[in-house]
Amino acid sequence: MNQIDTGLVKRLIGEQFPEWAHLEVKPVKFSGHDNRTFHLGDKMSVRLPSDAAYAPQVEKENKWLPILSKELSLPISTPIAKGNPSEAYPWPWSINKWIEGETVTKQNVRDLSKFAAHLGSFLVELQSIDASKGPIAGAHNFYRGGLISVYDEEARDAIENNKDVFDETVLKHLWDLALQSTWRRKPVWIHGDVAPGNLLVKDGKLCAVIDFGILGVGDPACDAAMSWTFFDKSSRKIFKEVLQIDEETWNRARGWVLWKALITYDANKISNKIVAEESYRVIQVIVNDYGR
Structure with a gap:
């Protein structure tokens, strides 16, 4: 397979969507792991899965x-066209409407508690949409x-x-708590990767939610991950209250974050100190929050 770069994207657009071949192609500032994303002119983006595992998305x-966008109060990723596999690139790919906004950081959020409430309200909206036929x-x-x-x-x-490095007894206890319950209600829609990289802000406020590649229906616990990865004590409490999460679901939510932080730390503690340090920080937040 060819390297996923501007040259490949220009070729694919020229072959399959010649009406847009005149538009400039350039990488976005922040591209995710599952997909490589490029600007197509000023109003569109091109997303190409980086591996076969992500192609079904x-x-x-x-x-x-x-369907979901019609029921939500915030803009979400909007597909415009689907590209087909070809000699140059082996998987389906997509062209989407470009949404203006900055990727969320602690620095560009005006009020963390209000942001937590807004994100929580969005997720409640998502969970309220009929999920009976969802994946x-x-x-x-x-x-x-x-x-x-x-x-x-x-x-x-x-x-x-x-x-x-970590308190083995505490981590095992937190992990066991996560395994002790399951979601017993009807499956609901989940985004699957609610993280700063998939949230956009404008004027310090949440303005859009993007990258629904691991969308599905089931237990919403995983969508509360930012409680420990991003929010502080007060905004975490507000987020939990808006989501109306019971303690068992909260335990599972914490478990999802703990699992990801642990395996990320374990895989990067020697090879990538920056990534390992962030995972270490998240684990400490989890432990300290539980101990309060």
């Missing part, structure tokens, strides 16, 4: 995002919304590998 987004959580979205127990071995291995 294209069809899913094209099918469901136009059940599974391999297509890495089990977000499904049973966290699929990652039990990974989590326990990471705890064992780093018991000289």
